[in-house]
Amino acid sequence: MAFDAPGTRAEIEEGSRLTPHFGPDGLVTCVATDHATGDVLMVAHMNRESLARTVETGEAWYWSRSRGELWHKGATSGQIQTVLEMRVDCDQDAIWIKVRVAGDGGCCHTGRRSCFYRAVRRDGEGRPILALEEREPPP
Amino acid sequence: MAFDAPGTRAEIEEGSRLTPHFGPDGLVTCVATDHATGDVLMVAHMNRESLARTVETGEAWYWSRSRGELWHKGATSGQIQTVLEMRVDCDQDAIWIKVRVAGDGGCCHTGRRSCFYRAVRRDGEGRPILALEEREPPP
Numbered sequence: 001m002a003f004d005a006p007g008t009r010a011e012i013e014e015g016s017r018l019t020p021h022f023g024p025d026g027l028v029t030c031v032a033t034d035h036a037t038g039d040v041l042m043v044a045h046m047n048r049e050s051l052a053r054t055v056e057t058g059e060a061w062y063w064s065r066s067r068g069e070l071w072h073k074g075a076t077s078g079q080i081q082t083v084l085e086m087r088v089d090c091d092q093d094a095i096w097i098k099v100r101v102a103g104d105g106g107c108c109h110t111g112r113r114s115c116f117y118r119a120v121r122r123d124g125e126g127r128p129i130l131a132l133e134e135r136e137p138p139p
Numbered sequence: 140m141a142f143d144a145p146g147t148r149a150e151i152e153e154g155s156r157l158t159p160h161f162g163p164d165g166l167v168t169c170v171a172t173d174h175a176t177g178d179v180l181m182v183a184h185m186n187r188e189s190l191a192r193t194v195e196t197g198e199a200w201y202w203s204r205s206r207g208e209l210w211h212k213g214a215t216s217g218q219i220q221t222v223l224e225m226r227v228d229c230d231q232d233a234i235w236i237k238v239r240v241a242g243d244g245g246c247c248h249t250g251r252r253s254c255f256y257r258a259v260r261r262d263g264e265g266r267p268i269l270a271l272e273e274r275e276p277p278p
Contacts, residue, residue: 001266013249018259018267029182031170038177040226043168043233055259055267087179088269089254090247094182096255108229110152115228116235120157120194127140128157128194130227 001052006092013090020051021093027063028093032107034114035084035098041107042115046095058083060099078103140191145231152229159190160232166202167232171246173253174223174237180246181254183210185234197222199238217242 006012006019020028027045034041046054050061050070060081064071074080081099088095101107108115118130145151145158159167166184173180185193189200189209199220203210213219220238227234240246247254257269 003267016269018269029168031179031182033177033179038172040170040172040179040235043170043228043235055261056265086259087255088257088259089182090249090251090256091254094254095259096179096182110229112229115230115233116226117229118227120225120227120234122194126195128142130155130157 001056003048003052012092018055018088019092020048020088020095021091022048023093027065028095030060030062030095030097032060032081032097032099035100039114040116041099041101041113051095054083054097055086060097074101074103077106079106081107140195142187142191151231157194157227158231159187159227159234160230161187162232164204166204167234169199169201169234169236171199171220171236171238174239178253179255180238180240180252190234193222193236194225199236213240213242216245218245220246 004017004019006021022028026047030044030046032041044062045065047063050063053061060073060083062071062073080102083097083099085098106113112134117134119133120128121131123129143156143158145160151158161167165186169183169185171180183201184204186202189202192200199212199222201210201212219241222236222238224237245252251273256271256273258272259267260270262268
């Protein structure tokens, strides 16, 4: 699956063609949320091929910047992300997918359901401090 | 407000200090969601100063890559984003904020509530096609 190059601003913002704007690194940002809870599970990146495979297969494929390779999420862990809905933002440089996670339902490499397991609070002096606050799994 | 440099991997992932990992461009990714609906409103970027101001003021400050300047979201439009919750991901290079939007409740420069006003569907030949599908405002 090939993507056309972005057209005019009006086409990009109001058109019906998916013409992703890949950055200088060849990537778009992808936000994955849990389809049931709405929680943000992870923020990752997709290159042209991973975006195409995600559209084609209905499962989330990313580009691992740390490993420098295509990354079929869950291929080894079983935590496959089935894409129930995919959306694109106004300038087509960010993707939002709502997913259902298979396997043990985890997403983060630390074993948690979401990578965002810490809230930023402020201590008595106003300094930011991180609080471990995981979510309960959905019923 | 100054942020310490990232420590060991264990400190970054399990510690209570906010030590953001800014990329080569000096930015972290920030996802803003609507506190009431859970919808992703926008994906933007923060540099060190905008993140500090967001923590200090409780309102969203971004770094505008297109304009190359600090961006107090809503300062001119009235669409101020009050941060009700801030979270950070495992490797501290992405921020998730849950916000309440002031003014007319808009977020996108096109006038919509969310930048993700189009869903990616597939046409009869399996090609991706964008469908305008805005969300209803919360009750």
